[in-house]
Amino acid sequence: MMTFEIKSRDAMGRIGILNINGKKIETPTIMPVVHPNPKKQVVDIDLINKLADVIITNSYIIYKTKHLREIAIDKGVHKLVGFDKVIVTDSGSFQLGVYGDVDVEPLEIVEFQEMIGVDVGTILDIPTPPDVDKEIAEKDLEETLRRAKLSIELKKDRGFKLLLNGTIQGSTYLDLRRKSAKEMAKLNFDIYPIGAVVPLMEEYRYRDVVEIIINSKMYLPTNKPVHLFGCGHPMFFALAVALGCDLFDSAAYAIYAKDDRYLTERGTLHLDEIKDLKSFPCSCPVCSSYTPKELASLNKKDREKLLAEHNLYVTFEEINRIKEAIREGSLWELVEERCRSHPKLLEAYRVLKNYIDYIEKFDPVTKKSAFFYSGVESMFRPEVLRHKKRLKRIKYEKVYITTISSSVEKPYHENLNVIETDIDILIKHPVFGFVPYYIDTMYPLSQNEIPELYEFEKEINKKFYDEFIVWLKRKIGEDNILDIMTYNYYTSYFQSTKKGFNSDNLRIRKMLQYQYGYDIIDDDLINKIKVVRSKNTGRLRQVLDENNNILFTVRSNDNLLIPSERGAKLLWEKILYPRYRVVVNKEAEEFIREGRNVFAKFVVNCDEELRPYEEVLVVNEDDELLGYGTTILNGIELKEFNYGLAVKVRGGIKKVLK
Amino acid sequence: MMTFEIKSRDAMGRIGILNINGKKIETPTIMPVVHPNPKKQVVDIDLINKLADVIITNSYIIYKTKHLREIAIDKGVHKLVGFDKVIVTDSGSFQLGVYGDVDVEPLEIVEFQEMIGVDVGTILDIPTPPDVDKEIAEKDLEETLRRAKLSIELKKDRGFKLLLNGTIQGSTYLDLRRKSAKEMAKLNFDIYPIGAVVPLMEEYRYRDVVEIIINSKMYLPTNKPVHLFGCGHPMFFALAVALGCDLFDSAAYAIYAKDDRYLTERGTLHLDEIKDLKSFPCSCPVCSSYTPKELASLNKKDREKLLAEHNLYVTFEEINRIKEAIREGSLWELVEERCRSHPKLLEAYRVLKNYIDYIEKFDPVTKKSAFFYSGVESMFRPEVLRHKKRLKRIKYEKVYITTISSSVEKPYHENLNVIETDIDILIKHPVFGFVPYYIDTMYPLSQNEIPELYEFEKEINKKFYDEFIVWLKRKIGEDNILDIMTYNYYTSYFQSTKKGFNSDNLRIRKMLQYQYGYDIIDDDLINKIKVVRSKNTGRLRQVLDENNNILFTVRSNDNLLIPSERGAKLLWEKILYPRYRVVVNKEAEEFIREGRNVFAKFVVNCDEELRPYEEVLVVNEDDELLGYGTTILNGIELKEFNYGLAVKVRGGIKKVLK
């Protein structure tokens, strides 16, 4: 039995709880490769036990080695290895890749893995190397798919307890990777490893790895963990997690140690290069007990063991750093730092631009931490793309296009001395394209840090400006657009078109348009609502109806509008089904009305365009409003997950007795 | 007594040995701030002793606190604090900054520091805050300079043993910082702290700090350590070291711990933010013994101590990382990674572009590790600037300008199937401007990694191309320049202009022009030299004269031409005095002729344009050739240093008896 649920997220990365046969693993994580023969294991299993909740070992080696096989059959793989938590095994497909042949039948090894009590076994897939002839890759893939099907049938027929890894293959052919993912998805494996990337990693072909990951992820079920098989170098983890990889394994910690190589989150150092340093560039228990000179002078065996320990510490350290970044909403920032440690990593990161429409669907609409610009690459991040798209949600009638000095602090409207108007003012922005004056407090328009830009960087959005203006002209007519130079200078232009104009109310109206894509506060309501400002900051904090009931709270960190029950009802009236809705079945109805959270298994439909962390309405199949809350899952995941939290409910709505 | 010498270097950063009263410190390093009252010290002095070779404490607090004062006068400051290694003290100028006044006379506190046995004391300078009226900054600076002069006189008159810190002030006025540096330089202090940057650091005004550092460094003697006073955050160390800062102090490790703040090399986390993580993103002894939850649940005092210990570990860890980067020649790479951790740091890094002519003088001409492109910022690095300048060293007669596909591997000439010609071929390069075909193996033209570039990045050098072509036209006439499209296509154009053309010999000739700026192999010699290729790689390895004597070895990692004795004599004949020369006094002559290294104290003159790690000639004042070797110091430092290694000599040249 396996369950998987998402606890926190950023980019396509997620902190998940993976429950395997009652044993919990927090993902993303790394499984150290442990040799099934304790005598051949370089790092003590005690340290592995301390650091890891899951390990991987090789069932084929156990199968082929008489004394290991006997112990494993007799006492189980956990006793053999000395590890009580989750044990994953490979199937011999690694040996198949290296030697071209293995001495076991595909179903036999699956059966063997079950027999020795493995938690997660692996089918005997064919690991096709990069750049082979396409026919070979296709033939291999057919065989892998055939074995996959047989293995799943075997497991079902015999009622196997073990979970199964269904590995994605297809060499460097992205269409084959997509096909592999699509077909394997149908077979309902428990975990999806992405296979045969080791040769690419070894040649620094990170760009190929990134394209393989994305093309696989796009067709894999979102509710299953993805394991980037054979990737054990911490420098690649942040990028892989940001693309939705949940699991890694590391033989690297031991293999590198054998060659006196010292892992860091930025790359690899050879002990020879650092042996003259006074101290190690690390504070792990190994590095704070030995000087490089001392370590280098130890005998081969001791040195290898200590280096492997260090390698393991920094490997887990990077996993922890990534988890922290996910919780803070700064995973892209971490990725953009890590990608500077090797130009091939930077090249791989730059490729994401081509897939950003897909990636954006998984990126939360709001984050705890600000958007940090780390270089021109940041221009193409999902937060920027989403804003540019959502700019079109605002209902424009008359627009001024303007620029302001880059020295004006955010939010702009608090630092510009202008006569306010009910005309939409679009302030040109070198990164975000345009910042509409009336939504300038909303994430990420105020929650960002951007350095002074180079001149050529300021030109990058020129095409976007032009295209947007063309769209706007078509929408509201050329006569309703005035392109003016700088804001302060032309204040005389800013005259309201309507009487009784209230800039606070207009601000709320525009913010809601931007957040939901609908005109929640229409021409009628705009004169009835009232705003409440914070006594401390003077900033907008609440929106009230004409009877002074709260409709929305303006959340201080991101200025999203958080509905009250009345606000939710208003949203429900104004937003057409199924937009901004999560639909649950009858069974859940009463729970939601009582204010309990929506779990994924109750979701029957939803707005497919929902992103994580959006404010949504929970309705039944008749579109009756049951509650309102915040999505944990996006529109794709809401349909695919059947376990774990889907919407964190803020409030339930009691049934009105007729 | 203090000596300071450079052991290894990169950017303007240096690994130095600072010897203070017989106690050695390897720089760059950090001095933890230790409270003079052991009861107020959060971290045990044992851990400080383990990690640090130098600490800083406050002489004014000792002076003002009766029982501390008595112990210090009686037993000395080392016993008071419990630290035998180097102790630096501040003078009360921090208190002056905070309270506007101190209760001690400027000379009294200098005298007191001597009395209690401080190793390095500090004058009572005036720490002017940022952005004050210029008149105030000027007045404060005058007073600091007056006190500096009096303090130095006092030390001299009374024969004080303590070394003195001469702090640079001037607020945020760069002209005042320059003036301060110039005047303080005249007074011959032992160490130069750059003062009053703490308020700037606290406001993330890293750009101002960078400009202050550079404007001070430009006028400070290169042979004295520079201490960035009050900068204790590891995220800024790499950049500060790259600008020539040697010493840091950290009160931050303790101050941040008091507020539950957790330092990392990438920024600061609050314990609240990370207390829900399963494990810390660090492997130091603290973080591998406690979970965040455990640490957060400790009482305030224990928590503060452990956080301070962690903060200290990561602070030293970053120093070690920086030293490793200096040794590898990858300090710019580390800086370019660190600058992505906050946009204000990136902005600060981008400012270096304005000072790159100065910075380039200190950047070694060759590095162990390759040039890594980390983003568009890398276009403006000193290695690129130097190449663009040195392109003009080649003696052009007839030139083809061409482009090649970005998929051609380096070195280009091994991967292009072309008829070679004795015409100079300049291959357009998006980063380096042009790669001359015949020097395409030389650092950094083959030793670089560049990702696939964005289209706009490829346009950045357009202005450089145009300016260079204008220069070239003036030099050799428009008729001698042929701008052709792509190399392979136009091979028919490549016809040699001279008979008996030997492309290997031409390659050596051009490489020497590029390396030395002189035509070492002239029209006569070109037909006499021979090249030897490596049996393994087939690459050029040696240059022989007509009698098969070695003139130069082509060094495999960077393809610089390393002269033999004959080669050195040839260089000496062809290169005009004082170019590529280090001139030593009579006293050193015999030693150099015997092949011993050149120490800085013997240097009387040199080519001011020399860079670190260049191959140079060592001559006496009559320009007689004494030896040849590699510079450790650049042309400015060769004149300023009077201690330590100046030129690592490869060979001495015996006197010819007449």
Ligand SMILES: [Mg+2]
């Ligand atoms: Mg952030």
Ligand SMILES: [Mg+2]
């Ligand atoms: Mg490098």
Ligand SMILES: [Zn+2]
């Ligand atoms: Zn370590």
Ligand SMILES: [Zn+2]
């Ligand atoms: Zn730590």
